Amino acid sequence: MKKLLLGDEAIALGAIHAGLSGVYAYPGTPSTEITEFIQANEIARERGLHSRWCTNEKTAMEAALGMSYMGKRALVCMKHVGLNVCADPFVNSGMTGVNGGVVVLVADDPSMHSSQDEQDSRFYGKFALIPTFEPSSQQEAYDMMAVAFEYSEQQCLPVLMRVTTRMAHSRAVVVVKEEAAAEKPMNYDSVAANWVLLPANARRRNDKVTAQQAQLEADACASPFNRYQRPRASEDTAPASRYPLGVIASGIAYNYVAEAASRLDGAEASFPILKISQYPLPKALVRRMLEECERVLVVEEGQPFIEEQVRGVFESQNIQGRLTGELPRTGELTPDCVGEALGISSHRAVTPQIVVPRPPALCQGCGHRDVYTALNQVLTEFQNPRVFGDIGCYTLGFLPPYKAIHSCVDMGASITMAKGAADAGQWPAVAVIGDSTFTHSGMTGLLDAVNENADITVIISDNLTTAMTGGQDSAGTNKFEAICLGLGVDPAHVRVVVPLPKNMPEITNIIREEINYHGVSVIIPRRECIQTFKRHAKEKKA
Amino acid sequence: MKTDIILCGVGGQGILSIATIIGEAAMNENLYIKQAEVHGMSQRGGDVQSNLRISSQPIASDLIPKGVADVIISMEPMEALRYLPYLTPDGWVITSTAPFVNIPNYPDVEALNAELDRLPHVVKLDIEQLAKDNGVPRSANVILLGAAQKALGIDYDKLEAAIRRVFARKGDAIVEANIKALSIGHQLGNG
Numbered sequence: 001m002k003k004l005l006l007g008d009e010a011i012a013l014g015a016i017h018a019g020l021s022g023v024y025a026y027p028g029t030p031s032t033e034i035t036e037f038i039q040a041n042e043i044a045r046e047r048g049l050h051s052r053w054c055t056n057e058k059t060a061m062e063a064a065l066g067m068s069y070m071g072k073r074a075l076v077c078m079k080h081v082g083l084n085v086c087a088d089p090f091v092n093s094g095m096t097g098v099n100g101g102v103v104v105l106v107a108d109d110p111s112m113h114s115s116q117d118e119q120d121s122r123f124y125g126k127f128a129l130i131p132t133f134e135p136s137s138q139q140e141a142y143d144m145m146a147v148a149f150e151y152s153e154q155q156c157l158p159v160l161m162r163v164t165t166r167m168a169h170s171r172a173v174v175v176v177k178e179e180a181a182a183e184k185p186m187n188y189d190s191v192a193a194n195w196v197l198l199p200a201n202a203r204r205r206n207d208k209v210t211a212q213q214a215q216l217e218a219d220a221c222a223s224p225f226n227r228y229q230r231p232r233a234s235e236d237t238a239p240a241s242r243y244p245l246g247v248i249a250s251g252i253a254y255n256y257v258a259e260a261a262s263r264l265d266g267a268e269a270s271f272p273i274l275k276i277s278q279y280p281l282p283k284a285l286v287r288r289m290l291e292e293c294e295r296v297l298v299v300e301e302g303q304p305f306i307e308e309q310v311r312g313v314f315e316s317q318n319i320q321g322r323l324t325g326e327l328p329r330t331g332e333l334t335p336d337c338v339g340e341a342l343g344i345s346s347h348r349a350v351t352p353q354i355v356v357p358r359p360p361a362l363c364q365g366c367g368h369r370d371v372y373t374a375l376n377q378v379l380t381e382f383q384n385p386r387v388f389g390d391i392g393c394y395t396l397g398f399l400p401p402y403k404a405i406h407s408c409v410d411m412g413a414s415i416t417m418a419k420g421a422a423d424a425g426q427w428p429a430v431a432v433i434g435d436s437t438f439t440h441s442g443m444t445g446l447l448d449a450v451n452e453n454a455d456i457t458v459i460i461s462d463n464l465t466t467a468m469t470g471g472q473d474s475a476g477t478n479k480f481e482a483i484c485l486g487l488g489v490d491p492a493h494v495r496v497v498v499p500l501p502k503n504m505p506e507i508t509n510i511i512r513e514e515i516n517y518h519g520v521s522v523i524i525p526r527r528e529c530i531q532t533f534k535r536h537a538k539e540k541k542a
Numbered sequence: 543m544k545t546d547i548i549l550c551g552v553g554g555q556g557i558l559s560i561a562t563i564i565g566e567a568a569m570n571e572n573l574y575i576k577q578a579e580v581h582g583m584s585q586r587g588g589d590v591q592s593n594l595r596i597s598s599q600p601i602a603s604d605l606i607p608k609g610v611a612d613v614i615i616s617m618e619p620m621e622a623l624r625y626l627p628y629l630t631p632d633g634w635v636i637t638s639t640a641p642f643v644n645i646p647n648y649p650d651v652e653a654l655n656a657e658l659d660r661l662p663h664v665v666k667l668d669i670e671q672l673a674k675d676n677g678v679p680r681s682a683n684v685i686l687l688g689a690a691q692k693a694l695g696i697d698y699d700k701l702e703a704a705i706r707r708v709f710a711r712k713g714d715a716i717v718e719a720n721i722k723a724l725s726i727g728h729q730l731g732n733g
Contacts, residue, residue: 004569006579029581113580170604171577173569252604259603335607347609349627352657354649355620358552360588361644393586470581 005174007167010138011105012037013174014145019181021072021100022050024060026440027469028079029114030168031107035077036472043180053466055475056411056440057082061089061104068100068158069195071187073149080108080119085411085441087124093158094128095197095205099190101149102158104130107168110302111332114468116391116410118330120302125160125279129209131216132160132279133225134251138172140225140277146181151219155212164301166332167252217280225277228285231270238292243272246293247342248286250276250306253299256338268343281309294318297326297341301333361396367527368394370499371461372402374507375430378515385428386421390414390442392434393468394461405432412441418456419449428515431458436466439476443483449520450488457514458522460484461499463529471532484522493521500527543573544597545695546606548625551617552642553585556683559708560615561592563687567696567704568596578604587644589621596696613693615686618642619654619666626661634663634693636731638686640670665689665731672726680716681723688727698728 005013012034015023025035038044039051050067054060057078064074076086083090083106090104106124109115125132133148135141141163148159193201220226230236231243249257254275261269274289276282289296290310298307298321307321320326326341327333340346362369371394379385389395389405390413397404407417414431415438422429433442438460449456460480466472476483484494493514497507507525514521528536547564549557561577568575578593593606608627613634616622622637629635637658641651658664667689673682684705691698702721709717 002569004565004575004577033581166578166604169579169581171565171575171579172601172604173575255602255604259607262602263607335603335605339607347607347627349609349629351625351627352623354653354657355624356645356647356649358587358589358621358645360553360586363586396586 001176001178002173003176004171005138005142006033006169006171007135007138007141007163008033008107008169009037010142010174011145011161011163012041013176014142015075015103015149016041016043016049017177017180018146018149019073019183020049020075021183022064022067023075023077024050024054024064025077026054026057026060026082027466027472028082028107029469030109030165031077031079031082031105032469032472033168034075034105047183053473053475057086058089061086061093064102065089065093065096065098068098068102069190070100071189072100072184073102074100075103075105077105078107079115080106080121081115081117081410082106083121083124090124091128092197094130094209095202096195097156097205097209098152098158099156099187100184101152103145103148103152103161104158105161105163108162108164108302110164113165116408118302120305121160121162122279122302122305125162129213130158130160131155131220132162134162134277134279135167135225136251136254136275136277138167138170138174141167142174142176144225155216157209157212162251164252164332166301213280217283220278220280221282221284223278223282226282226285227275228272228288229275230272243293244295245271246274246289246296247271248274248276248289248296248298248300248306248310250300253301253333253338256333256335257299257342259335260339260342260344263339263344264342276306281306286310295320297321299327299333299338299341359399361399362393363530365530366393367463367499367525367529368397368461370501370504370507371432371459371525372397372404374499374504374511375432375459376402376404378508378511379428379430381512382428382515385430386426387430387432388414388417388421390431390433390437392437394432394434397432411437412445415442415449415456415458416445418458419445419452419454422455427455429456430515431456433458433460434467435460435462435464435476435480436474438480439474439483443487446484446489446520446522447487453519455518456520457511458520460522460524462524462526464526465529465532467529467531471529471535480524489520489522493517493519494524495521496524496526498527499525543695544599545595545613546611547594547596547694548591548606548611548614548628549594549616550589550591550614550621550625552621552644553587553590555617555642557590557592557617560683560687561594563684563701563704563708564594564596564694564696566708567700570704571696571700573598574601576601576604589624591625613690615690617683617686619651619658620649623654623657632662634665634690635661636665636686636690636693637667638669638682639666640668667727667730669727672730673723676722676726678719678723678726681720684720684723685727688724689731691728692732
């Protein structure tokens with residue numbers, strides 16, 4: 001059967017067809033659509049596969065390990081920075097190993113379309129000794145899921161599957177199976193001595209997993225996803241003389257190389273390509289390319305992961321790529337920059353000067369707007385106020401007309417940074433955090449603040465959803481007052497308001513009062529996200 | 543056949559529904575398709591684009607190289623100009639003329655129009671007004687699609703059939719409104 005699927009959807013359907021029992025995830029661009037697809041899928045619903053959103057990536061990864069412990073197949077999905085949040089269970093899952101197959105799907109975001117950094121998850125796979133897959137097409141992404149689950153069970157290790165924005169958010173026609181494989185039955189094969197990482201057990205596992213790396217590399221060399229292809233299919237033996245150029249291309253970069261090759265003619269287009277979609281790096285294939293080619297260009301999306309390994313500390317071979325300037329050192333690859341590196345002259349047309357940038361902005365009618373209007377108004381009364389922001393739509397409050405926040409580092413950092421600033425003597429120190437980000441990783445920081453009665457004002461701007469990623473359920477909805485009280489915030493300083501222009505006098509009074517209270521206060525402006533509100537109104541009408 | 547299309551506009555203007563219809567029509571013709579979309583933060587009122595490639599041969603890159611696109615379909619006049627570096631020299635621009643002003647420094651509309659008129663192949667339509675005047679207020683984007691039919695190289699009846707399939711779930715009234723919109727655009731685009 002043929003289907004037009006986003007890369008994310010191909011991954012989701014591939015997992016369901018591979019006999020998945022549960023997906024565990026926190027929303028994050030560009031990975032969100034995987035879990036959303038499973039939530040809406042008929043087979044998944046009939047089977048009752050787990051697909052509810054998790055509070056954060058760490059809880060997601062750990063729940064998936066629990067499902068694997070019982071013999072079933074589990075998928076964990078996140079954006080690249082989410083892997084930092086679940087680094088502890090991820091890295092240690094390489095030590096415990098798995099029972100039922102576990103695939104950890106991480107979507108990297110080179111060029112930072114919706115992110116704060118360009119980190120490349122393949123480094124995590126290498127460092128955690130976990131085999132890594134990187135599909136080149138939506139079809140391969142679909143096909144890989146079944147292979148990845150099999151491989152995970154065969155090697156008793158989780159598999160990291162790395163995609164990038166362009167793969168996640170691009171559609172293509174994918175040939176899919178008519179039927180889904182059955183879920184794995186429960187089994188009790190998990191051996192406690194592997195899963196209890198006491199030092200004695202962990203040392204034994206570390207030796208075993210380290211020794212296993214040679215096998216993983218041999219498997220990568222033999223993998224159907226890794227291919228050394230000479231310019232013409234007929235050339236199945238090494239050439240009499242060396243090729244002037246060879247290209248190593250991984251993941252989606254392979255497509256840009258293929259595109260460029262199709263635009264070049266004759267001799268220029270006749271270079272061998274080593275396609276890499278499974279790691280550890282298949283060294284034997286790389287060695288073959290280095291033997292057969294004078295010069296090797298490494299084309300990879302993200303950081304120079306392959307390029308650094310191939311170069312090592314020696315520079316005797318002519319190895320080029322992002323580190324030598326043939327390709328841009330940072331940012332997402334394009335068919336243009338890859339084409340240029342392969343000798344296609346660049347197209348020189350430019351955008352007419354009359355065109356101006358159109359940055360994203362908070363929606364008209366959004367409650368965060370009213371929060372920033374009120375906050376800005378009150379803060380004019382104070383000298384040197386500092387506002388610590390967080391990750392979500394409300395980060396856009398940095399831009400004009402609000403220019404309301406002074407920091408945004410990672411999920412949950414607003415509260416802890418405000419506390420640290422207050423420790424340093426800053427007043428007023430205000431944290432602005434969204435509802436979903438607060439439950440993701442703000443709560444623990446609030447406990448720190450409460451335990452020291454830090455002089456901070458926390459605004460949990462509650463729009464009843466995870467809005468930035470398109471309106472997914474938010475883990476703490478209807479629980480925020482209870483959570484704050486439970487963590488020990490003084491009930492007199494947990495204040496709820498409705499952020500609307502008509503309530504401006506009340507909101508500004510409350511913000512002023514709570515800044516002037518020298519201890520932890522929490523203000524919760526609560527009004528539904530305008531986007532989900534419109535969607536719900538439409539659904540009601542239909 | 544091979545057609546490279548850039549769909550563009552401002553987040554929330556409905557370029558992805560145009561892409562869905564073209565994709566549906568192309569898949570039904572057993573063509574290869576690649577369609578790169580923008581999700582996430584830029585959707586909040588920022589500039590958005592989608593690269594849509596359809597071909598009878600396999601397609602390598604999800605993104606269209608510069609100077610290669612056959613047609614730009616834009617829901618907004620300034621956004622149409624943003625992607626000109628991607629257009630092949632004799633390519634077509636099919637654009638709405640209604641400015642979407644959500645930034646303080648939006649350029650002069652007359653100057654924008656003059657810039658568009660300088661292009662060799664351009665179709666400019668006030669699709670919002672046309673949609674209102676013809677009683678299909680929610681289908682402005684499909685008027686634009688109709689106007690682009692020739693440049694897309696997909697038969698008119700194939701697009702019509704795709705609309706029937708894509709909107710079937712939403713009921714006959716919505717299907718008919720979109721088919722009417724397609725026909726209005728088609729007449730103006732080829733006129």
